[in-house]
Amino acid sequence: MLQDYLLEENLPHFWCAGCGSGIVLQSLLRNIDKQGWKREDTVVVTGIGCWGKADDYIKTNTFHGTHGRALAFSTGIKLANPDLHVFTLMGDGDGITIGGNHLIHAARRNIDLVAIMVNNLNYGMTGGQYSGTTPRDAITKTSPYGHIETGFDVCRVVQAAGGSFVARGTVYDVVQLNKLIEQAIAHKGFSFVEVISPCPTHFGRSNHMAAAVEMMRWIKEQTVPLARAASMSPQELEGKFVTGVFENSQREDYSTAYQRVVDRLKGEAG
Amino acid sequence: MENGMKQITIHRDWCKQCGICASFCPKKVLELVKGYPEAVRPEDCIGCMLCEMRCPDFAISVKTED
Numbered sequence: 138m139l140q141d142y143l144l145e146e147n148l149p150h151f152w153c154a155g156c157g158s159g160i161v162l163q164s165l166l167r168n169i170d171k172q173g174w175k176r177e178d179t180v181v182v183t184g185i186g187c188w189g190k191a192d193d194y195i196k197t198n199t200f201h202g203t204h205g206r207a208l209a210f211s212t213g214i215k216l217a218n219p220d221l222h223v224f225t226l227m228g229d230g231d232g233i234t235i236g237g238n239h240l241i242h243a244a245r246r247n248i249d250l251v252a253i254m255v256n257n258l259n260y261g262m263t264g265g266q267y268s269g270t271t272p273r274d275a276i277t278k279t280s281p282y283g284h285i286e287t288g289f290d291v292c293r294v295v296q297a298a299g300g301s302f303v304a305r306g307t308v309y310d311v312v313q314l315n316k317l318i319e320q321a322i323a324h325k326g327f328s329f330v331e332v333i334s335p336c337p338t339h340f341g342r343s344n345h346m347a348a349a350v351e352m353m354r355w356i357k358e359q360t361v362p363l364a365r366a367a368s369m370s371p372q373e374l375e376g377k378f379v380t381g382v383f384e385n386s387q388r389e390d391y392s393t394a395y396q397r398v399v400d401r402l403k404g405e406a407g
Numbered sequence: 408m409e410n411g412m413k414q415i416t417i418h419r420d421w422c423k424q425c426g427i428c429a430s431f432c433p434k435k436v437l438e439l440v441k442g443y444p445e446a447v448r449p450e451d452c453i454g455c456m457l458c459e460m461r462c463p464d465f466a467i468s469v470k471t472e473d
Contacts, residue, residue, distance in 0.1 A: 139465075148465060159463035174428035309431075311460040337425075349463075351424040 142166040142176070144194045155341075155349020157308035157334030158188050161255050164311060165224070166195065168318045172222075176392070179222045182211045184231035187262045188255040189335075191226050205236030208243040212252050219392035223250035223321075230260045230369050233291050234269035242293075243284045244300035249390040254291060254329070257336035265339025272376050276343040291331050296384045301326035303384040307333040309357045313380065320382065326390045333360075333378045413454045414470040415446040422466040428458040 143166055152158045169179060179197040183189040184207035192199035202210040211225040232240055243252070248405075259277050260266040267277040270288040277284065296303045302324040306314040314332060321328035335341060335352035343390040346352045356378065363381030367372060389397075415436070428444050429437040437444045437452060444467070446452065454471040459466045 143465065145465075149421045149423065150464070152463065154463075155425035155427060156463055159465060160461055163460060163462075163465060240444055308461070308463075311457065316461070350430040353427055353431065 139163065139166055139170060142170050142196050148292075150194055152187060152211070153336075153338045155335060156187065156190065156261075156333070156336040157257065157336075158255055160308040161188070161253065161314070161334060162191050162194060162313060163333050164314050165226075165253060166319055168315065168322055169222075169224075171319075172322065174222060178220070179224070180214055181224045181226060182214065184228075184236065185262075186231050186260070187257070188226055188228040189231060205231050205234075206229065206239060206306050207231055208236060208239040208248075208252065211252075212239075212243055212246070212248050215250055215392060216395070217249055219249070219396070225250055225252040227252065227254045228261070229254065229258065229268045229270040229291070231254040232256075233289050233294065236259075236287045237269065237289075237294075240295065241298040244295045244298035244327050244329065246391045247299060247301055247388050249326055249392055251318075251321045251328045252281075252330070253321075253332035254331045255334045256291065257334045257340060258288070259336055259338050259340045261336045264334070265343060275340070277340065278343070283349050292329070292379075292383050295327075295329045299327070299388070299397050300329045300384060301386050301388045301390075302328035304382045305328070305331045305333070305378065305380050306382060307356050307360055308335070308376060309353050309360065310380065317382070320385070324385065331344055333380075396405050413449070413472075415449060415452060415458075416466045416470070417444055417446075418466045418468075419443055421464045423464050425463060427461050427463065428467055431461060432458055461465045 143208045182200045183192045185204035207225045207227050215223045236288040274283045295392045304317045321330050337349045337352045341352040361377045424442045436448045436452045438447045459467045459469045
């Protein structure tokens with residue numbers, strides 16, 4: 138049951154009305170609940186940011202680290218105890234902007250964990266500044282005349298870096314999101330799920346979508362399933378959120394490779 | 408709210424009145440009444456659970472009898 142993993146005594150939660158973080162949290166906890174694990178065998182690691190508050194509402198072991206370093210702490214936890222189920226929750230600020238270097242190296246090393254990056258297209262907690270995923274021309278507190286940079290396609294970054302499961306969903310299509318997180322958990326290796334999520338308070342208000350429902354509708358309209366994207370030009374795909382599974386391949390994960398070396402050296406010594 | 412097989416419960420203490428549930432209910436079962444969602448057409452509920460899963464505040468539960 139959801140209640141086995143959700144710390145209900147801490148509700149109502151800290152997130153704004155219409156923030157998508159609670160939708161992702163529900164999907165994640167329902168999926169963890171289905172695994173039939175012991176709670177103490179799971180560790181949820183968070184960084185700083187709105188989504189980084191998620192550990193306040195989860196009844197597993199949790200670790201709340203410094204900004205952008207959630208994956209660094211997760212790597213350490215997984216190396217120290219490879220039997221733990223490690224989940225890393227990051228926002229776009231944590232995951233690809235401040236923590237971008239940790240992201241590409243965790244993907245390259247194929248650390249066996251599930252990383253869920255909630256992408257709300259701006260730094261919500263600090264007041265709506267642009268992040269590494271803010272789309273071109275978007276208005277934020279630090280791009281009042283329209284953002285002149287192009288946001289990262291984070292899934293392409295993680296795929297290029299070596300992530301062995303890479304997917305994108307949205308909080309609008311919550312049925313697909315449930316499946317993506319389920320697949321990420323089942324996958325052995327670095328499993329990355331990016332979730333496009335509304336920040337009505339900052340991104341929405343700055344871009345004429347102050348109501349949560351308007352932001353959800355906008356996300357729905359900007360979403361293009363992977364199969365349909367294949368027949369669209371780069372110009373047509375500008376600013377769209379392509380959803381689906383981009384990578385699902387088998388490659389030896391870090392802990393397995395490490396243990397293989399340990400076993401070999403033990404054999405040589407014995 | 409009873410609907411034969413489905414029971415829709417709204418937890419007002421947790422609801423932040425974002426309106427996502429009512430706006431995207433495929434059967435228009437939910438409507439905002441004085442800001443809070445209410446199951447105004449519970450007999451039309453098909454138990455798709457979208458309102459519960461899309462509620463950012465854990466404020467809706469839809470019970471279906473198995």
